Amino acid sequence: MRVILSTYDSRGGVEPLAALALRLRAMGAEAIVCAPPDCAARLDELGVPLVPVGRPAKEIAHGERPAAPDVQRIAAGLIAAQFDGLAAAAQGCDAIVTSGLLPVAAGARSVAELLKVPAVNVSYCPIFLPSPHHRPSPLPGRPVPAEVHDPDELDAIDVANHNAFLREPLNEHRAAAGLPPVDDVRAFVRGEQPWLAADPTLAPWPGGADIVQTGAWFLRDERPLPSEVDSFLQAGTPPVYVSFGSMPAPAGFATSAISLIRAAGHRAIVGRGWAELAGVDDDADCLVIGEVNQQHLFRRVAAVVHHGGAGTTTTATRAGVPQVVVPQWADQPYFADRVTALGIGSRAATFGDALRTALAPEVRERATAVAATIRTDGASTASRLLLNMS
Structure with missing residues (x-):
């Protein structure tokens, strides 16, 4: 056939x-x-x-x-x-x-x-x-x-x-x-x-x-993480990952997100994506990366900040990682609402509040439980x- x-x-x-x-x-x-x-x-x-x-x-x-x-x-x-x-x-x-x-x-x-x-x-x-x-x-x-x-x-x-x-x-x-x-x-x-x-x-x-x-429809990804990403993950506590994948990003979002992630006591990994997100300085607590194996990465971060596309949301949910969803259009508001309703993260009306919600221990526990139900x-x-x- x-x-x-x-x-x-x-x-x-x-x-x-x-x-x-x-x-x-x-x-x-x-x-x-x-x-x-x-x-x-x-x-x-x-x-x-x-x-x-x-x-x-x-x-x-x-x-x-x-x-x-x-x-x-x-x-x-x-x-x-x-x-x-x-x-x-x-x-x-x-x-x-x-x-x-x-x-x-x-x-x-x-x-x-x-x-x-x-x-x-x-x-x-x-x-x-x-x-x-x-x-x-x-x-x-x-x-x-x-x-x-x-x-x-x-x-x-x-x-x-x-x-x-x-x-x-x-x-x-x-x-x-x-x-x-x-x-x-x-x-x-x-x-x-x-x-x-x-x-x-x-x-x-x-x-x-x-x-x-x-x-x-899952595609099992066995690619290893780049050495610089693996080294960064091993060098400290789990960071917060931020990326908008193929979507544009709200103006100035990366700068404000990194600031709030740092204020919450976390390091950051920024995925460039098609929006070409970048860091704000050369400090060692923030790493900017290209396309990587998200299935492996998401299991090793404290939270994932993303646009709410079907693929990223499903990958993050399957990984059992808390999510902050910043939706723009199409299916993204739907998945933002579903993440919130399931208790595995939050829709970012105010990013700082949504991040604090996602980083709460009970949200991590709920995300782990929901991950076990994903087919x-x-x-x-x-x-x-x-x-x-x-």
Whole structure:
């Protein structure tokens, strides 16, 4: 069986597909990832074949915020890249897994239709799937009115927002490929039974649409920590780790965070990430690092300060480390609230207060207890489901 795993996302969205690819290969199938070129080095390190599709994700994540017409142009470009790059890579495949940004998932599902192969859409957070138990997520230029609370009305708004955002550019490309127009973009992208690749403890499905919750797709990381990181960890008490991964960082955040971490009596490790976070001085109690094995690092720190993306939150929860979540958009507020509700950390309304909460002994105990409930078989579950499609 040959499976194409399509996404347009940063590291946190590509790594689960790498986990799925490796598990499929272990079960005798062939898996190819189609994703932005940013992830080429990591996938090559893992031995997972990559077909780069589209422009680098960092250009969109850290570029200037586009005006509404530019958002539509970017969406159209992402769809076009699927009809070009993905369609070529998927020739002869048996199934396509779609994920990532909505235009990419819509384009990938159209390619599957064109090639007459089954497709399944996967999300890493419940809020991206329709349910009467949570508010729909806004789309670019299409907010969800705060004064609306009725679930049926919210659902109708969500359907209309999907259509207003994407139906025209999607149907233009479908027509050029000889495919019929799509009337309901949301229903088309999600399909009859979408998957939720999230842990049931950290991100439970509240009910609503017919979905399959596989559990999170973990990629076991055996890379050793760099010697300078290991030496720093051994040189004193566990530090607090701060990074925003692929996300931008609030202005001046690293400076204020390091100051408050020091005031709390802790050392700091700062992950540069795409935001290029830096230290404030050359003092020995702060180390600035690049990309490392977070699975190993998180087990050796006092707390993790991060943006609240699905990947980082799941890794930190599995490591049993207290968290301070500083959310910005998309799924990040959801995971910030879940960390708070589980008692394994705090959402940072005020960073100093959130840090003090996270560093409390009872939060560490709770984080350790919750870590023991996190499943690690999600990629195996998903692989079996895919193999049964053939």
